[in-house]
Amino acid sequence: MNEEPATLEAEVQKEIDAYQETDVFAWANNLVQYKDELKIELFFISKNYVLYRTAMAEGLRKQLEPIFIDDLLDYVLEGAEKGLIVRGFEDAEAEQNVLQRTQVFKVEKLRETLGWLKTQEREIVLFKDEEHDINHMKGVLARVSHAEMDKPFYLAKVLPKSQVMKGKQGWMLRADKFVPFDAEAALRLPTDPQLLIVDQDLYVFNQGKLKTLFGYDAKESAIAETKVREIMEAYGLSFPEGVGLNALLKGKKQLIQKLQKLEVGKVTQEKALEYAEDMDLELMPDDQGKIIIMDDKSLTTFVNIINEDYWESPLTGERYEIIKKRPLKQSDDEAV
Secondary structure, three states, rough: OOOOOOOHHHHHHHHHHHOOOOHHHHHHHHHHHHHHHHHEEEEEEEEEOOOEEOOHHHHHHHHHHHHHHHHHHHHHHHHHHHEEEEEOOOOOOOOOOOOEEHHHHHHHHHHHHHHHHHHHHHHEEEEOOOHHHHHHHHEEEEEEEOOOOOOOOEEEEOHHHHEEEHHOOEEEEEEEEEEEEEOOOOOOOOOOOEEEEOOOOOOOOOOHHHHHHHOOOOOHHHHHHHHHHHHHHHOOOEOOOOOOOHHOOOOOHHHHHHHHOOOOOOOHHHHHHHHHOOOOOOOOOOOOEEEEEEOOOHHHHHHHOOOEEEEEOOOOEEEEEOOOOOOOOOOHHHHH
16 A cells, blocks of 8 residues: 555646746737737537537638637736736635636646647547537637747637527528528637636636636635645545545545535544444555545545544434534523
């Protein structure tokens, strides 16, 4: 057993170690000189976070810069004149004149999406509606580059279903007369700035869009990270080689939500092991007395124990897992 918890993947950890925050104001000022000569490549993001290339007529490419760049630059440059500040997304709620930022490595689904471009670009296929269905696309990702820029940056937007129209669903007005819509689908992209990725930084112009597109709630994630640290400090846990608490929590939404409300340390390690034995639960100590966490099943058992989610009825002896606890209110006499 390895008592050291696994953190993130080695590649991500390398990015964390090398992280340097960017200056979005300097970045925007520098971008102005290239604004009319940018190369913008557009990809669809599916509900499974698979990327698809898009093919566009040359005339449409001239519309991409106003859609993706203009409002974003105006927001940052005009904001700088009005005292706009950048603050960690996890530090406080969104408020006026504050641009929130987090790191790309914290947003798992964003890392997964960008990974297609970094490691699997040759495998990205061309989007065809008859094969992939535009209604199965949840967002768009723009890769923006210029010959004189060191590296590209990325812009992501949610693809609103209200702005997508399939061929058989619509009409067109031509010469004051409605005629059948003669295309496979129509799409209108929003112009508002939503998500900007520069190097390892993710700038969040719209907090709701980040959660909608990549399922990331910074406040929830920050609380969970804090709880993980508290648990590792309060309890001796033993994991298999190469596995740790963060890895086992990955994708376990209900367990993460439970952690956010957990009062760490209320149940001691000794009490947890003793109760596991009394309740005949599969939770064992190793030779050093550390609690063995083999997989997500044993982790769930451990979290349920320290959250007091198991109960034995004194009336029937039946044992239960409590889904939702509601503390009894004290009467006025008991409270005195």
